[in-house]
Amino acid sequence: MPGLAAIAGKAPFGLRHSHTLDDVVTDLAWSSDGKALLVGSAAGAVHRLDHGSEVTARWQAHDGGITRLRLQPGDDRVLASAGEDGKVALWNSVDGEALSTLANENDWVEHLAWTPDGKVLAAAARKTISLWQGTESLGMWYDARRHVLAMDWAPDGRRLASAANKGLYLWRLGDAVTGDAEPVQLLTFPGAPVSVAWQPQGRALAVGTQDGFLQVWRPTDTNNAARQLTMRGYPSKVNCLAWHPRRTVIATAGGPDIVLWDMPVDRTDTKNGSAKGRPLRHHQATVTAIAWSADGRLLASGDRNGRLCIWDENGDAVFSLALGSEITVVQWHPVNAVLSVADGDGRLHLVDRLQSDSGQPVRQHPARELRRAQD
Amino acid sequence: MTACAQEADRTNTTTTEKAADERVPVTVLTGFLGSGKTTLLNRILSEEHGKRIAVIENEFGEIGIDHELVVQSDEEIFEMNNGCICCTVRGDLIRILGRLMRRKHKFDHIIIETTGMADPGPVAQTFFMDEEMKEKLRLDAIVTVVDAHHVLQHIDSDECHAQLAFADVVVLNKCDLVDDKQLHALESQLRSINRLTDIHRTVHAAIGIERLLDIHAFDLETRAAEMPEFLKEELPFEWAGLYDLQPGDYRLTLQPGPDPTIDLVLGGPGLQDTALFEAWKRNSIVLYSSDPTFVEPTTCMLPGDTLYRLPVDGQQGADATLTIKTPGRYVLFTQHLPEEFDLTLHGDGRLHEPVEGHEYASPHEHDDSVGSVGIRLEGDLDPDRFESWMVGLLRRRGTDIFRSKGVLSLAGDTRRFVFQGVHMLFDGQAGRSWEDDAVRESQLVFIGRDLDRAELADGLRACLA
Incomplete structure (x- = not known):
C-alpha cells in the first residue's frame, strides 16, 4: 500500500491519563509554567487540574455553557471566563474565588481575548466588543451593521482584528475608547468568516470562512499596499486555523484534511500563485481542532469521529488514536510535549511521549492538490 | 442535500442497511405575530412528553424562560459564495446549534422559532449547506401557524406566500372565529399556494404534539412510502360527484360562496362503468376550456357536452334546474368543492346525496403569484x-x-x-x-x-x- 509509514522509532506517544468531567469540555487553558490546567465545561463549571491530573478546585462559573477560558498573560492567578449566560467574569484560578463580574448581559458571549501583555481584556457578544483594563471598563466598540464572528488581538496588543460578514476589520486601542470609534476595514471578501488568527509575529492575518476558503492579509512595505490572498478548495467551512509559533506557516482545516500553507512575507515571492497548500491526510472525518506544540515541532489534530493524530515537523503522522467521540479541544502543554485533549463524552485526556516504542503503522493518504488563487 | 444545484446523488442508494438516524430533529416554527405561535410553543413545552427540547427564538419571543433551554438569537443571514443568489444560511444558528450539540446529554428535539416576516429559506438551507449541521441535525418539518381569522388581510403579501410555500404543516388556528364555509375557502386557497402541506384546524393552538414533532416531513424515505398519494390529479375542476337519478327535474342549490360563478358539466348516464367515467373526465377537461353557457333562471341543464356557468349571488346564492330523461348514474363536475357553496341536489321531494365523490387539485396556471x-x-x-x-x-x-x-x-x-x-x-x-x-x-x-x-x-x- 503506498504511503504506509510506520511510526516506529519516531516519536511514540501514549495516553497517560483520562479524567471524566461533568460535561463536554468547551475550552481549556494551561498555566504558563504548565503546572496547572484550567478546564471549562458545557455545564458552566471550571475545573483546575494540577499537574494535569489531580482536580484541586472546581467551581460553577456560569449558568449555561462556558464559551471561553483565558488566563491573564503575565499573571496565571487571574482567569477570565465567558459564557452562554451573558457573563464575563474574573476568577482566582487557584481556588475559584470570584474576583469580579465584568459583564452580565443576555446574549451569549462568544469571544474573549487578553492582549498579549495581559493588560486589556476584550469580550464580544453579538455586535459589541467590550473592553476592560483590570476591572475597569474601557468602554465598548459597537458596530450596528456587523456581528463579531471571530476576533484576535494583534501581537502588539494595540489592534484587535474582528471578523464580520464579508469583511475583516481592525479596531485600534487608543488612549480612550470612544463610542463613535470606527474600525478600519482591512479586507473585503464575499463570504462569512468563522475563524481569524494573527501570525504570532504580526506578519499576517488569516480568516477562515463558512464558504470553504481562506483569506490571508499581509502588510507589505511596497506602496503601503497590503496583499490579500485567497486559498480555495476546502470541502467545508474553514473552522481550524493555527499559525506555527515562529514561522509563517499556517495549519488549516475545513474538512478531513489539514492543509499547511507556507506564507513567505517577502515581497518578491509567489505573486503568480504558484505556492501550493500541503495536505496532511489521515483523518476520515472533519477536523474539529488543531494546535502546534510550543516549539512548533509537533502538530496535533482531532476530528468529528474522535480520531486524534500527532504530526511531526515533516508532516508525517507519528501518533494516531481513536477516542470514540468528537474531539472538542486540543492544546499543548506550554513547555513539554504533553497534549491535553477533550472529547464529546466529557473526558479529558493527556497524551505524552512514551519511554518505549509501541507504535502502530499510520496510513497516509495519497496527496491531492489544493489550489491557491491570488486576488 | 449537496451543494448548489449539484447532481442528485444516485450512487448513495444503499439505504436499506442505513444505521439508525441519530441526528437530532429540528422543527422550524413560524407564523405571523398574533397567529398563536407563542401559544402553540408554550403548549408544546408544557406538555408531558418527556422530551428534552431546546428552543431558539427570535428576539421578541415571549415563551416561559423557566424552560430548560431557551436561546435568543437574531437573524444573521450569510450568503454562500457559490454563485447562487438564493443560497443563504443562518450564521447565528450554525454557531448556537454547534454548541448545543456539544453536550453530554443531547437534546431530543430542537425548535427554531422565526417571525412571519422572515424568509424561511435561510433557516431551511442551513441544515443542508453546513456540513456540521447536516451531520448532526435533521430538519424534521417547517410548521407554520396561521390565524384563520386574520390571514386574509395579509395572505397576498410576499412574506405570507413565502411562509406558506415552505410549510410542511399549516396549523390553521382560531378556527372558532371563522365559519365552515370560510374555512373551506381558506383551505383551498392555502392548497393553491402549497398543495403538499398538511393542514390542521385548531382552536387556541390545541393540537397533539405527535402531529408536529418528529413527523419526518423532510425525510425522503418517509415521503417515498407515502407516495404516490401525495399528488392529487390536477384538473380544471375540483370535484366530481356521481348521482343515481330517475327521470324528472332536479333542483341544484348553492349558497353564497367565495366566487361569483361556478362552472359545471353534467355527464351520463351509465357512469357505473369506470371506463365511461374516465371518458367523461377527459371530455370535461376539454369542455372546461370551451366557452361557457350562462345559466339563466329559465335554463334547464341537460347532460351533455356543455360547460354551464352558474352565477352565484352574494346574498341569494343560486338555483338551477337539472332535467334527466333516462334513469341511471350521472356525474356532476364542479369547478369548486361542493362544501364551499353548500351545494345540494333536491328532486322528487328529497335530498339526493352523491353515491361517490372525487376531489381533485385545482391547477395553478402561469401567473406571478x-x-x-x-x-x-x-x-x-x-x-x-x-x-x-x-x-x-x-x-x-x-x-x-x-x-x-x-x-x-x-x-x-x-x-x-x-x-x-x-x-x-x-x-x-x-x-x-x-x-x-x-x-x-x-x-x-x-x-x-x-x-x-x-x-x-x-x-x-x-x-x-
Missing part, C-alpha cells in the same frame, strides 16, 4: 437528461422555486427515485421498489412564484428516456 404546479408523466426518465434539466432549471429559477419534491421513474432503476429541494439545493435517493403491476410514472411538484406549468411540463417530457 405563489402557487404549486404538479406534473405527472407516465414512462421512464433518462437520468442524465433529468439531472441536467433540473440543474439548469434550478440555476435559472431557483430564486422563485421555493420547494420542489418528486417521485421519479428512472430508466434502468427498479426503485423509485425520490427527491426534494429547497431553492437551488436539491437532493435525492432511491425509494421503494416499483411493484410489478405498478404503472411507472414520475410525479413532481414545484412550489414557487411565477411558475409556468407548460414550461415545466414540457421540460419534464423532454427528459423521457
Whole structure:
C-alpha cells in the first residue's frame, strides 16, 4: 500500500491519563509554567487540574455553557471566563474565588481575548466588543451593521482584528475608547468568516470562512499596499486555523484534511500563485481542532469521529488514536510535549511521549492538490 | 442535500442497511405575530412528553424562560459564495446549534422559532449547506401557524406566500372565529399556494404534539412510502360527484360562496362503468376550456357536452334546474368543492346525496403569484437528461422555486427515485421498489412564484428516456 509509514522509532506517544468531567469540555487553558490546567465545561463549571491530573478546585462559573477560558498573560492567578449566560467574569484560578463580574448581559458571549501583555481584556457578544483594563471598563466598540464572528488581538496588543460578514476589520486601542470609534476595514471578501488568527509575529492575518476558503492579509512595505490572498478548495467551512509559533506557516482545516500553507512575507515571492497548500491526510472525518506544540515541532489534530493524530515537523503522522467521540479541544502543554485533549463524552485526556516504542503503522493518504488563487 | 444545484446523488442508494438516524430533529416554527405561535410553543413545552427540547427564538419571543433551554438569537443571514443568489444560511444558528450539540446529554428535539416576516429559506438551507449541521441535525418539518381569522388581510403579501410555500404543516388556528364555509375557502386557497402541506384546524393552538414533532416531513424515505398519494390529479375542476337519478327535474342549490360563478358539466348516464367515467373526465377537461353557457333562471341543464356557468349571488346564492330523461348514474363536475357553496341536489321531494365523490387539485396556471404546479408523466426518465434539466432549471429559477419534491421513474432503476429541494439545493435517493403491476410514472411538484406549468411540463417530457 503506498504511503504506509510506520511510526516506529519516531516519536511514540501514549495516553497517560483520562479524567471524566461533568460535561463536554468547551475550552481549556494551561498555566504558563504548565503546572496547572484550567478546564471549562458545557455545564458552566471550571475545573483546575494540577499537574494535569489531580482536580484541586472546581467551581460553577456560569449558568449555561462556558464559551471561553483565558488566563491573564503575565499573571496565571487571574482567569477570565465567558459564557452562554451573558457573563464575563474574573476568577482566582487557584481556588475559584470570584474576583469580579465584568459583564452580565443576555446574549451569549462568544469571544474573549487578553492582549498579549495581559493588560486589556476584550469580550464580544453579538455586535459589541467590550473592553476592560483590570476591572475597569474601557468602554465598548459597537458596530450596528456587523456581528463579531471571530476576533484576535494583534501581537502588539494595540489592534484587535474582528471578523464580520464579508469583511475583516481592525479596531485600534487608543488612549480612550470612544463610542463613535470606527474600525478600519482591512479586507473585503464575499463570504462569512468563522475563524481569524494573527501570525504570532504580526506578519499576517488569516480568516477562515463558512464558504470553504481562506483569506490571508499581509502588510507589505511596497506602496503601503497590503496583499490579500485567497486559498480555495476546502470541502467545508474553514473552522481550524493555527499559525506555527515562529514561522509563517499556517495549519488549516475545513474538512478531513489539514492543509499547511507556507506564507513567505517577502515581497518578491509567489505573486503568480504558484505556492501550493500541503495536505496532511489521515483523518476520515472533519477536523474539529488543531494546535502546534510550543516549539512548533509537533502538530496535533482531532476530528468529528474522535480520531486524534500527532504530526511531526515533516508532516508525517507519528501518533494516531481513536477516542470514540468528537474531539472538542486540543492544546499543548506550554513547555513539554504533553497534549491535553477533550472529547464529546466529557473526558479529558493527556497524551505524552512514551519511554518505549509501541507504535502502530499510520496510513497516509495519497496527496491531492489544493489550489491557491491570488486576488 | 449537496451543494448548489449539484447532481442528485444516485450512487448513495444503499439505504436499506442505513444505521439508525441519530441526528437530532429540528422543527422550524413560524407564523405571523398574533397567529398563536407563542401559544402553540408554550403548549408544546408544557406538555408531558418527556422530551428534552431546546428552543431558539427570535428576539421578541415571549415563551416561559423557566424552560430548560431557551436561546435568543437574531437573524444573521450569510450568503454562500457559490454563485447562487438564493443560497443563504443562518450564521447565528450554525454557531448556537454547534454548541448545543456539544453536550453530554443531547437534546431530543430542537425548535427554531422565526417571525412571519422572515424568509424561511435561510433557516431551511442551513441544515443542508453546513456540513456540521447536516451531520448532526435533521430538519424534521417547517410548521407554520396561521390565524384563520386574520390571514386574509395579509395572505397576498410576499412574506405570507413565502411562509406558506415552505410549510410542511399549516396549523390553521382560531378556527372558532371563522365559519365552515370560510374555512373551506381558506383551505383551498392555502392548497393553491402549497398543495403538499398538511393542514390542521385548531382552536387556541390545541393540537397533539405527535402531529408536529418528529413527523419526518423532510425525510425522503418517509415521503417515498407515502407516495404516490401525495399528488392529487390536477384538473380544471375540483370535484366530481356521481348521482343515481330517475327521470324528472332536479333542483341544484348553492349558497353564497367565495366566487361569483361556478362552472359545471353534467355527464351520463351509465357512469357505473369506470371506463365511461374516465371518458367523461377527459371530455370535461376539454369542455372546461370551451366557452361557457350562462345559466339563466329559465335554463334547464341537460347532460351533455356543455360547460354551464352558474352565477352565484352574494346574498341569494343560486338555483338551477337539472332535467334527466333516462334513469341511471350521472356525474356532476364542479369547478369548486361542493362544501364551499353548500351545494345540494333536491328532486322528487328529497335530498339526493352523491353515491361517490372525487376531489381533485385545482391547477395553478402561469401567473406571478405563489402557487404549486404538479406534473405527472407516465414512462421512464433518462437520468442524465433529468439531472441536467433540473440543474439548469434550478440555476435559472431557483430564486422563485421555493420547494420542489418528486417521485421519479428512472430508466434502468427498479426503485423509485425520490427527491426534494429547497431553492437551488436539491437532493435525492432511491425509494421503494416499483411493484410489478405498478404503472411507472414520475410525479413532481414545484412550489414557487411565477411558475409556468407548460414550461415545466414540457421540460419534464423532454427528459423521457
